[in-house]
Amino acid sequence: MLKKKRDVVQQLLRGRPAKAGKEAGAGRAWANIAMCKYWGKRNEELNLPVTSSLSVSLNGHGTETTLRVQSGGDEILLSGRPIAPASQFGRRVTGFLNLFRPDEKTFYRVETVNTVATAAGLASSASGFAALALAADDLHGWRLSERDLSILARLGSGSACRSIYDGFVEWHAGAEADGMDSFAEPLGIEWPDLRLGLIRVSTVPKTVSSRTAMKRTRRTSSLYGAWPVKVAHDMILLKEAIRAGDFETFGQVAESNSLAMHATMIGAWPPVLYWLPESVAVMRDIWDARAEGLDIYFTMDAGPNVKLLFLADEEAHVKQHFPGVDVVAPFAAPGG
Numbered sequence: 001m002l003k004k005k006r007d008v009v010q011q012l013l014r015g016r017p018a019k020a021g022k023e024a025g026a027g028r029a030w031a032n033i034a035m036c037k038y039w040g041k042r043n044e045e046l047n048l049p050v051t052s053s054l055s056v057s058l059n060g061h062g063t064e065t066t067l068r069v070q071s072g073g074d075e076i077l078l079s080g081r082p083i084a085p086a087s088q089f090g091r092r093v094t095g096f097l098n099l100f101r102p103d104e105k106t107f108y109r110v111e112t113v114n115t116v117a118t119a120a121g122l123a124s125s126a127s128g129f130a131a132l133a134l135a136a137d138d139l140h141g142w143r144l145s146e147r148d149l150s151i152l153a154r155l156g157s158g159s160a161c162r163s164i165y166d167g168f169v170e171w172h173a174g175a176e177a178d179g180m181d182s183f184a185e186p187l188g189i190e191w192p193d194l195r196l197g198l199i200r201v202s203t204v205p206k207t208v209s210s211r212t213a214m215k216r217t218r219r220t221s222s223l224y225g226a227w228p229v230k231v232a233h234d235m236i237l238l239k240e241a242i243r244a245g246d247f248e249t250f251g252q253v254a255e256s257n258s259l260a261m262h263a264t265m266i267g268a269w270p271p272v273l274y275w276l277p278e279s280v281a282v283m284r285d286i287w288d289a290r291a292e293g294l295d296i297y298f299t300m301d302a303g304p305n306v307k308l309l310f311l312a313d314e315e316a317h318v319k320q321h322f323p324g325v326d327v328v329a330p331f332a333a334p335g336g
């Protein structure tokens with residue numbers, strides 16, 4: 001039975017080139033925001049989730065990565081700045097490179113640039129590991145299927161498996177111990193009028209990582225038992241709402257799903273609360289605006305920032321109401 005990340009990668013790469021086939025490989029991936037969240041792992045080594053999840057990729061906001069083979073040691077550049085391999089970020093990246101490094105003498109140079117509006121306060125690990133998986137595939141000439149690329153990206157960061165694709169993406173939880181059935185897949189439905197609004201409340205790094213918070217929630221929160229039941233229901237409702245273009249149901253389910261995820265962690269011990277007073281103020285503001293007729297909902301991840309959900313015809317009102325908002329059109333052409 002497969003257990004370690006490296007075993008999974010060996011299985012994925014069986015019969016594929018071990019060495020780089022060209023000078024440089026490139027990969028680009030967008031960040032994604034879950035409408036039905038991934039919260040809780042059934043296998044912490046392989047980032048296998050307890051439940052399925054559903055996201056939308058943020059067209060134009062993500063990561064571009066170039067990967068090269070070099071001698072002497074790994075080198076990581078983030079927007080041109082060297083990152084110490086011993087730092088937390090550096091260790092995560094070199095740990096991922098170790099999964100496919102052909103021998104101890106092969107080192108890599110990773111140049112990565114986040115195209116996420118830094119002001120938006122978006123987590124970049126999802127787009128980062130998806131872009132790195134794509135760059136590795138390009139460099140070595142593996143030609144992995146998108147499904148296998150999503151499995152590879154998942155080993156870097158769970159939610160990265162969804163960033164392999166644009167638009168709406170479902171990550172199937174799967175049931176196998178080795179996670180070969182835990183992959184992401186696009187829904188294949190577009191919603192051109194859908195808009196996401198990114199409201200930055202704080203860019204201060206979080207004190208509890210999502211990995212730690214998930215583990216703690218699963219182990220200690222008595223509310224966690226209700227979570228997989230809610231997710232199963234929300235996944236059905238969300239897919240139906242997306243197919244029908246029913247924005248009210250879509251927004252309600254996404255907002256409720258996010259609040260329920262936060263409720264499970266507030267119920268953990270020690271409790272995890274990512275919200276700042278400003279996050280709560282934005283939530284109340286959204287509820288007030290909605291009561292006054294603005295068709296707007298929100299979702300929040302493992303941090304204090306708020307992501308608005310609305311349709312194109314409300315964009316002017318939303319910008320008026322939330323002057324600092326950064327609007328993303330997930331189904332427009334990049335840059336358009």
Ligand code: PMV
Nearest residue numbers: 034037038158159210301302
């Ligand atoms: O993939 P991670 O370990 O960064 O976890 C992501 C967790 C959430 O963003 C809160 C939810 C999700 O589905 O993206």
